[in-house]
Amino acid sequence: MRKIDLFIAIFAVLGTICLGAISHFASPEEAKVSQIPLLEGKAVEIECVVRQMHRLDSGGAIISARDPKNGSQRFSIFLEQCSSDFDFGDLVRATGKVVKYNGEFELYALSEKSLHIIRESASKSxxxxxxxxxxxxxxxxxxxxxxxxxxxxxxxxxxxxxxxxxxxxxxxxxxxxxxxxxxxxxxxxxxxxxxxxxxxxxxxxxxxxx
Amino acid sequence: MPFAAIGIFFGVVAGLLPGLHPNNVALMLSSLAPSIILALSSFTGMTQGAAAEMVCAAIVSCAVSNVFFSYLPSTFIGAPDPETALSILPGHSMLMKGDGYKAVSLAAIGCIGGVVFAILAVAPFRFIIGSPINLGPAIKSATPYILIAISILLILSEYGKGAKRVAAAAAVFALAGIFGIFTLEISVSSPFGLATTPLFPIFTGLFGISTMLGSSQDAKIPEQKTDEINVDAKIAAKSIATGSIAGAFVGFLPGLGPSQATIVANFGQKKFNAESAMVSLAAVCSADSIFALATLFMTGSARSGAMTAVAEIIPVEQWDGILPPNSMIILAMSALLSATASYFLVRISAKKFAMVFSKLPYQKMSRCIVIFLIALVWIFSGWLGLFILAVSTAIGMIPPMLGIKRSHLMAVLIVPIIIRLIF
Missing domain, CATH: 2.40.50.140 (Nucleic acid-binding proteins)
Structure with missing residues (x-):
């Protein structure tokens, strides 16, 4: 193997490791529903259960969600664009930015790609x-x-x-x-x-x- | 028809410009849809429902024509979409033999064949995936295991060259897979606010720039032949069929892209060369666009940006009975019209490209293309995108060094999908 080939192979491996580090440190902070008011402006990832989904004329959606363990802790997720359906009881991982709208904290995300279904609701209720x-x-x-x-x-x-x-x-x-x-x-x-x-x-x- | 023509125009632009995806066009049309529908119904007397269907016809036409025209930059410039990435390999090898026009023509044959096959196969597809056979859920749950089996077969396909090559293939597969796991989660942003994903720098590096940098210093693009091509009808038909069936899975299964389906299509062929590869790969992409349309009406799930836009503009009537809903028929006809027009347009364009291309000095042109691609990556993905491009280019240069196939690099998409589906 020529020296240049060895250099390219080492760069490929080291570069991949660097990208791994970037991916880890740039990934959103994991948070609980109760911590939302403390994280305004930050990118977060929250595990929550879907309660209701309301579609908007603009093509977006507002999803009302609750903490998986504490039903009284709730918040809203605003999706700029959403064509998928999320059913009641679906356990999802939502990634987005905590923003304040009309005095209430909510999670803002661009599209339904920011919501990953961990487990679909068995009861659909x-x-x-x-x-x-x-x-x-x-x-x-x-x-x-x-x-x-x-x-x-x-x-x-x-x-x-x-x-x-x-x-x-x-x-x-x-x-x-x-x-x-x-x-x-x-x-x-x-x-x-x-x-x-x-x-x-x-x-x-x-x-x-x- | 005028709207299908508008869609074809946008598809041509999106296909020729690397980095501009038809999803961007679909999003733009979808956001303008209410105004267009209102204007159409006011000035032409059309109902709003009919006007909405016309806008969707434009979106579907755009998606289909983009598939045809994306083979021009991928063959002549080496600039890939994620969907056409694997076609760079046979396309480039045909270009270096003076058969660039033939490569694009074969891709056009594959595309139109894929559209026709898919339109004819969509009804049996619906009865297999949905009622009464209902194989859909079983196929979905088997997807990660199918992908694992394909990956193992891909690595073992190097066995004929010795055990060392198998080990090398496994190592490259693992490296590309880890690279994909890390990089697909990274969010890149354009300095100009353009919508983007990390896929563009990833594939440009893995399959585009690495191919051009790996070309011999003394390489020269030979005179490109522009004679009419002779195609073995049997091999073409087989390639179209295997590609279209693979495309059906892409249109239906979440998380699978045309790139993975092309690997399945490769295995479906005994006699596989660059020519049958071009036909097969093109059939995957074009059939995918039709099966994605069928999946939307069967399950309500949008599997592509174009279908997401369609679902937002018109009410999607569930396809329960034997005959498809009227709106699906209209959109399928629009796709067929777009495919027919694009077939002739792309072959005319490819002839012109080929006549100009071989007169250009390859080394200088290659450097200009590399600089152009680097600039595009920066425009769409910023400085982080450039770093991803550098690493993906380095990874893309490893397979030829080790004497193994570049298709192992598809692990960049396959491994993250397997992990996501299993865990």
Whole structure:
């Protein structure tokens, strides 16, 4: 091998190692949802669970996400361009810049390439708190949701699912699975509006007792 | 038809200019789409839906014609897209034999053959991937293992030259793979704010500049023949078929690009030379554009920038039944029209290129091209892009030193995809 060939081979290897170092140090900082307010202006990478996706006329999207371990810690991801769909419950790794918009911190990214799905949601339903559903049921009309709470006022076909002082009416399609008063349960169903009674309820086929 | 012509024009520009990708054009058309649609419906009385379909027809035409014209710079200048990178190797060898025009003509045959084959195969493809056969999920989950098998076969293909060559191929494959893992995650930025990725400096170095620097100092481009070419129809048909089938996988599977599919297409052929390589590689790229269109209507997933733009402009009706939706038929016809026009236009252009090219002094021209490519890399990717170019050029020069194929350098894309899909 000529000297020049050896030099080229060594440069190739050393150059690759340098690029590895650049890639490592230039990569965004890993952060948790709770740390977002402290990282304004920085490029970060956050693992989070998708709650909702709202498409914009401009071709972008706003994704509401939460911490995988703490559902009350939430933030928004603004995507400049987005043609993919992200489903409720998808565990994603979001990379972007922390910016402040209208007083709220959010993650800004150019496109859906900044969101990498780690694990798709098996249930394809939104995981919510009872108070979220009870306070604003119209926002979730028609959606598949998953809610946990305590069963109260159990009737033949329906019961109240309560938690934290709030409650939502649940109608079971299979009354054989009706829980007993005081059971801690999780239900998965669709938010429906009863035109006759003028109220919202959760139509479910099954309830799982915790 | 006028919109297909506009698309062809943009495709020609994007194809001839290395660094300018049809995705950039698609993005531009997509952002201008609302204004264009409004203007069209106001001045021509067309419905907004029909106007939107016309804009999408332009985007699809652009994507198809770009494939044809990208073989001109890759053959005559050695400036690659990631999609055409592997074609530089047979293209350059044919150029050095005076067959530059033949190389581009063969690529044009592969492109138009790929489009026609894909349009005919799209219906069986839909029934295999979707209902009733539903092989789509199984194929998707097998992708990383298919790529691992292809990689092993690629390395072992050096066995005929001795065990040392196999070891050398494995080492180069590993180096290129590690280089790809590190570099694809780096974000490069243009000093002029142009949209960019690290792929341009990577492929320009691995396959473009390294090829030109590796050419003999005494090399001279021979007189380029511009006679009409003779093509063995059987070999061409086989190359088109293997390339198009490989292109179907690219159009459907996430993370796979035409470069990896060309390696699959290579293995599909027993008698494989530079000529059948050009046809096959071109068929991969052109068939990919049609299968990406079919995938959009089958699964709703956009697998290319052009399809992302189409999905943003028109509502994508799911293809559930036997016949495809009307909008897909219109776009496929636009692609066929673009392919037909581009076939003749690119061959005329290649003849003109060939007549001028051999009169130019090769060494001086080679240096000018290298400087031009370095400048382009800086314009699109900045100083970090230049460093990536330097390293990728050095890596690209290693295979000829060791007497092994340059196609092992495709590990730069294959290894990161395998890791991403498995982990």
């Amino acid at each position: 939104a995981s919510l708190w009872v108070w979220e559903l009870a306070n604003n049921p119209g926002e979730y009309l028609g959606m598949a949701v998953e809610v946990s709470g305590v069963a109260n006022d159990c009737g033949k076909y329906s019961f109240m699912l309560e938690s934290g002082g709030c409650g939502i009416s649940v109608k079971l399609q299979e009354p054989e699975h009706m829980p007993v008063e005081g059971d801690d349960i999780s239900v998965r169903g669709q938010v429906i509006f009863d035109q006759e009674c003028f109220r919202y309820y959760l139509g479910v086929s099954d309830a799982v007792i915790d």
